[in-house]
Amino acid sequence: MQTVGRRLGVDDAVIPARAAPPATRLAWNRLDLLWVVVVAALLGAGMLKSQGAFSYRWDWSSVWPYFVKTDVLTGQWAPNLLLQGLMTTLRLALWGMLIATLVGLVMGWMRNHARLLLRMVASAYVMTVRNIPPVVFVFIFVYFISNQFMPFLALDQRVSALPVEVQLFLSFLFGPMELINNFFLGLVCLSVFSGAYVTEIVRAGSDSVPRGQTEAARSLGMTNLDIMIRVVWPQALRNVLPSLTGQFIQLIKDSSLVSLVSIQELSFMAQDVQVSTQRVFEVFVLTAVIYFCICFTLSQVFAYLERRHGRAY
């Protein structure tokens, strides 16, 4: 009893010691100005030099129609390949984050479970996925593992049997229904892959919550599930938000990997547009800008959440 009490005391002192970040104020001095000038000069020199070595006629005009087209049939504006690919990437990212989080929560919970078998299953999953290069994982998953369940799911056939309204709703959530198999395969692959990393984050988060909290909750008669949901995870979430942000951003970028197995997201579409227009570098630059915008927006959202949750407890 005494040990528990002592531990609680020490840990309690640690928890509230989260200081607000110091207020930043923009103030320029001469040294800063010098740095800006030096960096700008280097960039300028580099660009000038590359213009000689890199003879490429930039032509953006042929790329834009692949974003938005004027539909020949209706005469109205409609999304073209790049925008369609972007939508698929966004859908992959959102659903991927959700599923990876669920996988991570379950596996992270198993990873700390009292039962050896559960611990072993979870750690086997994490170790297998984490120690294989992503590209190899994608190939193995798609050609060996997915073939064991995708034909039996026969998603496209099931979907086409549904009423039209339901199909419309589903295509809002998951994209064009004729590509549902393709999308689902990419989604599962991405979620299983990212889930392993989220598992470790969940485990680290749970470990970061002092044992005294769990013990106190148990002494109040809470069930294991209650302890996780009401005591451990809310506190853990605050601790792991920064690493979770990083993992989610990584997930969005990893979604470009599934283009290797012909999942028709942004990178895959960009490749098609590159080949068809022969405007390789314009499409590269555009794709980079799009990914940057998505990831940057996400990191801003999480930064906001971090500030909020930093205050909440």
Place this chain on the structure above:
Amino acid sequence: MNFNRRFFSLVLTFFCSFSLAPVVHAQQDNLIDTIKKRGKLQVGFASFVPWAMRDKQGNWVGFEIDVSNKVAQDLGVRLELIPTAWDAIIPSLIAGKFDVIIGGLTITPQRQEQVDFTTPYSTSGQGVAASKQLAANLKWPEGYNSPNVTFTCRRGVAGCKTVEEKWPKATLRQFDDDAIAFQEVINGNAHAVISSEPKPSFFVIRNSDKLFKPTNENIVNTFEGFGLRKGNTAGLAGFNEWINKNQAWLKQRHQYWFRTQDWAGLVPSI
């Protein structure tokens, strides 16, 4: 990463043939019957000018698309086009992601170990575009057989093999994308690029200040066939029959896509 992709697509192709044998075997009865029963022909291909490209509306156009459409039409089924990453095209076929590759797949002995080819439905030649800055004074073709000469090609295409055979001493650099292989030569980082015609000719026309054609003759003539999973004799016979019956039509479509530029308006900046 490049190494990984190349290596693993090879290894996977190899393993797929074993581990997926039961899955694939179920579909091996008679490919044509399976397709008709399903009411849908699934064709795998990769984008490549002018075989298969996206027009300004985002629709697929090109020689392969014409061929696939006609095959589906003659079988009386719907066509499902399954665009596939070029590196993964043979593993995807073996894994059963589609029925047939109609994707400008050149018939080579190495590929014949992995897939069954139909009789050729198209013939094409490889062409070379060379850098004016680096290769203007090189004697064709023997001057190019030197370690100082760098060729580029798109990884996995038959042209890479041609360079190794014809100019064994030359340095060969392989790229994932044809356009980048050409860009290296335009930038003066490599002497020559090999690719299937008419692409080298198009690039020379568009970049006449940087590129020239050392020869106007095709370097090697290659033949393309439909690619099928191994061992489906009935399916093979069915497609062969179709090709033999449609020789005149195939020739006419080939003429249109490869010898004219009438379609140039469909795709920007070709």
